[in-house]
Amino acid sequence: xxxxKRQARYxxxxxxxxxxxxxxxxxxxxxxxxxxxxxxxxxxxxxGLISGIIGGIVVGLISKSHLSVSGPAAGLTAISAGAxxxxxxxxxxxxxxxVAGVIQLLLGVFKLxxxxxxxPSAVIKGMLAGIGIILIAKQIPLLLGYNEASFWTKExxxxxxxxxxxxxxxxxxxxxxxGAIVIAVTSLALLIIWKRTLAKKVPFIPTSFLVxxxxxxxxxxxxxxxxxxALKPQQFVNLPSNLFSGIKLPDYRSIFTxxxxxxNAVVICIVATLETLLSVxxxxxxxxxxRITPQNRxxxxxxxxxFLSGILGGLPxxxxxxxxxxxxxxxxxTKLSAIFHGIWLLLLVFFAASMLNMIPYCVLAVILIRTxxxxxxxxxxVAVYKLGREQFLPFIVTIVAMLFTDLLIGVGxxxxxxxxxxxxxxxxxxxxxxxxxEGHINHYYFNLAINVSFINKKRIKDQLEKIPNYSVVHxxxxxxxxxxxxxxxxxxxxxxxxxxxxIELHLSGIPDVETISAH
Numbered sequence: 347x348x349x350x351k352r353q354a355r356y357x358x359x360x361x362x363x364x365x366x367x368x369x370x371x372x373x374x375x376x377x378x379x380x381x382x383x384x385x386x387x388x389x390x391x392x393x394g395l396i397s398g399i400i401g402g403i404v405v406g407l408i409s410k411s412h413l414s415v416s417g418p419a420a421g422l423t424a425i426s427a428g429a430x431x432x433x434x435x436x437x438x439x440x441x442x443x444x445v446a447g448v449i450q451l452l453l454g455v456f457k458l459x460x461x462x463x464x465x466p467s468a469v470i471k472g473m474l475a476g477i478g479i480i481l482i483a484k485q486i487p488l489l490l491g492y493n494e495a496s497f498w499t500k501e502x503x504x505x506x507x508x509x510x511x512x513x514x515x516x517x518x519x520x521x522x523x524x525g526a527i528v529i530a531v532t533s534l535a536l537l538i539i540w541k542r543t544l545a546k547k548v549p550f551i552p553t554s555f556l557v558x559x560x561x562x563x564x565x566x567x568x569x570x571x572x573x574x575x576a577l578k579p580q581q582f583v584n585l586p587s588n589l590f591s592g593i594k595l596p597d598y599r600s601i602f603t604x605x606x607x608x609x610n611a612v613v614i615c616i617v618a619t620l621e622t623l624l625s626v627x628x629x630x631x632x633x634x635x636x637r638i639t640p641q642n643r644x645x646x647x648x649x650x651x652x653f654l655s656g657i658l659g660g661l662p663x664x665x666x667x668x669x670x671x672x673x674x675x676x677x678x679x680t681k682l683s684a685i686f687h688g689i690w691l692l693l694l695v696f697f698a699a700s701m702l703n704m705i706p707y708c709v710l711a712v713i714l715i716r717t718x719x720x721x722x723x724x725x726x727x728v729a730v731y732k733l734g735r736e737q738f739l740p741f742i743v744t745i746v747a748m749l750f751t752d753l754l755i756g757v758g759x760x761x762x763x764x765x766x767x768x769x770x771x772x773x774x775x776x777x778x779x780x781x782x783x784e785g786h787i788n789h790y791y792f793n794l795a796i797n798v799s800f801i802n803k804k805r806i807k808d809q810l811e812k813i814p815n816y817s818v819v820h821x822x823x824x825x826x827x828x829x830x831x832x833x834x835x836x837x838x839x840x841x842x843x844x845x846x847x848x849i850e851l852h853l854s855g856i857p858d859v860e861t862i863s864a865h
Contacts, residue, residue, distance in 0.1 A: 360679045361686075367552035368678035369686035372415055373694075374554050375672040375717060376402070376687055377702065378583070378710045383418040387426035389436065389661055391585065392593055394418045395695055396660035400651050402688020405663065406681050408647035411639040414629050415669035415684040416622075416651060418661040424752070425617055426661060429610040436659070438607060441596035444656025445611035450619055451649030459623060459641035468737045469760035470628050471730055472744025476756060477667055478721025479749065481714055488711035489530040491523025491581055525568050525575035526708040533561040533712045552676065554713045561709030582706055585699040593659050614652075617754060618664045622648050624757060625665040632674050672717045740764040769801060776802025776833075779809065788814065792821040794855075800832040807836045815847045824855030834859045 376398050384394030401416030409416070430439045453459060537557050545553055565582075568575040601607055626639045644665070651663045673683055694702060731738045743763045748756030776798050780791040790813055795802075813819060821837060823829055834857050844851040 361682045364677050364679045365683040365686065367555070368673055368676035368683040369690060370552045371554040371676035371713075372669055372673045372678075372683060372687040373690040374558055374710065374713055376415070376417055376669050376691065378707065378714070379420070379666070379668065380418055380691070381583070381585075383420055383423055383661065386420070386423040387418075387661060388430050389426065389439075390594075390659075393436075393659055393661045395691060396658050397651075397655045397663050399688050399692045399695075400655045400658070400660060401663045401666075402684055402686075402691060404654055404688075405647045405651040405665075406685035406688060408643075408650055409639070409681065409684075410643050411626055411629070411665070412635075412637055412681050413633055413670055413674050413678055413684075414626050414639065414644075414665040415673050415687060416648065416663050416665050417669060419618075419621055419664040419666050420668075422614070422617060422621070422662050422664065425613060429614070433604070433606055433610065435597070436594050437597035438600045438604060439610075440594070440656050440659050441598060441600060442607045442610040442656070443614060443660070443662050444596060444653050445601070445607060446614035446618065446662065447649045447652030447654070447656055449611060449615040449649070450645055450652055453615075453619060454642045454645030454647075454649055457642045459619075459645045463627075465624065465627070465757070465761060466740060466764040467631075468730065468733075468740040469744050469757060469764060470624065470631065471726070472741040472760050473624060473748065473753065473757055474628050474667065474671075475722040475727065475741070476745040476748035477753070478718040479745065481668060481718035481721070485711035485715045485718070488707045489526065489715070491526025491577065491708060523577060523581060525565070525572075525577050526581055526706065528575060529561050529564050529568075529577075529706055530708040530712055532564065533557050533709050534715070536560055537712060537716060554672075554676070557712060558705060558709055561706055561712070562704050565706045565709075566704065577706055577708075581708065582704065583702050583710075585695070585702055587699060595659055596657055614662050618648065618652065618662050619645060620754060620757075622665040624753075625667040625670060628667055629665075629670040629674065632671070667721070668714070668717060671721055672713075675717065675720050736767045740767070772799065772801045773805060776805055788817045790817060790819045792819070794821070794823040794826045794829065794833075796826055797828045798823075798826055798833050799828075799830045803830070803832045803836055806833060810836070810840050810843075813847075813849060815849065818850045818852070819844065820852045820854075821856060822854050826855060829855075829857065831859060 380394035380398040381391055382394075384391050387393070398417040401418070405416040426439070429442060430436060433439050433442060537553060540553050540556060565577050568577065622644060623641055626641065626644055630636075630638055648663060648665065655661065655663050669687075673687075676683070678684075727741075730741045740760050740763045744756055744760030746756075747759035750756075751759070776795055778793045778795075780793075782789040782791070792806075792809075798806075810819075837853065837856050838859055841851060843849075
């Protein structure tokens with residue numbers, strides 16, 4: 347009983363001192379993401395908000411992760427959009443999300459969540475940096491108040507490649523907002539100055555909250571007194587007054603007639619699981635208290651969240667590195683921060699949607715740019731570089747692959763490239779060789795490694811072929827724990843060649859195997 351009281355007191359004090367302001371920070375990060383991911387997925391706005399609320403409250407309560415924050419993820423937008431198109435209706439798509447949650451729940455129950463421990467640290471760091479760069483890049487149009495959808499793919503690309511560059515520079519200028527630029531620059535300046543000077547002296551005021559209030563007031567003043575700098579309606583958060591009036595629940599009968607539901611559920615489950623476990627692994631690395639999240643428990647929490655999100659008309663949920671890193675940067679200590687960010691979403695959606703509509707997107711973009719910078723700090727990149735090329739190259743390859751593909755493909759390419767270094771070093775590490783000369787006779791001493799696999803087969807064979815006639819060869823394998831059959835076969839085949847080349851061969855710990863020879 348005393349233990350429960352001490353834990354309750356710890357959580358209460360931690361909430362007052364750290365988690366309250368962190369939850370507000372995460373709320374301001376999560377809100378635009380919930381809305382933006384809904385739009386990108388081709389789903390109603392309420393879907394992203396439902397998944398954000400469930401990801402915060404339900405997943406937060408079940409999960410044992412102290413810093414990760416769950417909600418709709420950008421990495422699933424393409425999959426969700428494709429599934430909605432393929433399945434033909436939102437109700438069937440929501441059912442697919444619910445089924446994905448059940449599958450994910452079973453993965454956790456049967457303890458299949460530990461496979462991310464096999465992903466190299468350099469790849470996880472590359473994933474963090476890649477997400478940071480992508481996050482920053484996506485905020486640039488919002489900072490400029492650019493109101494077209496082709497900033498990166500059309501306008502800026504044509505400027506860089508000098509294809510009608512001047513006309514596209516003019517287009518960019520015409521579609522940007524002076525007011526948005528002024529608000530963004532001054533808000534960013536306030537954020538930097540506040541963090542460097544007053545943040546530690548006035549820790550009870552969340553920096554992001556202050557920046558949002560400042561940017562919102564500035565936008566209001568521009569509308570009232572400086573019309574030339576006033577923002578357009580589409581440059582503000584836009585929530586309808588009755589957000590949940592058009593909510594659509596799953597069509598449960600379709601599961602017996604539409605096999606595509608299961609197929610899409612499996613795809614959503616695999617991607618959501620991998621993204622969650624990678625995000626949790628990454629966020630554990632920046633936890634000041636070195637707490638490790640139980641991955642199977644996390645899958646149970648995520649599966650429960652996805653099931654509820656699906657049956658209530660929400661998007662797929664994952665642990666999201668953007669929210670989680672913002673949570674860590676805001677000095678969160680316990681999962682109360684994630685839970686309360688969901689509560690703030692719930693309360694504000696129901697009672698203060700009109701207030702949210704006063705927030706300019708350019709101010710939210712400033713907060714996201716700071717989060718992205720913290721994920722891809724130059725100091726961190728330099729630190730990885732100093733670890734050597736075997737850490738730095740997979741790190742860079744992961745980043746570049748993510749920028750040109752997506753998170754999962756990028757991580758896959760990074761892992762594949764890391765495997766190249768494993769293969770290369772394993773190839774070199776099969777044995778050590780010492781040579782001595784006694785009189786006119788060369789002595790070769792091969793000491794096999796603890797584990798000798800088929801990867802070492804070619805190098806051992808090539809080295810044995812180079813040994814000249816009338817030499818003495820010692821091959822020591824007594825200390826090896828494992829010698830692959832292919833290697834044993836090469837050495838046993840060398841016995842016959844050694845006789846023909848008048849080589850004196852001494853073997854120790856090399857198993858005899860039957861070799862195949864031509865007759």
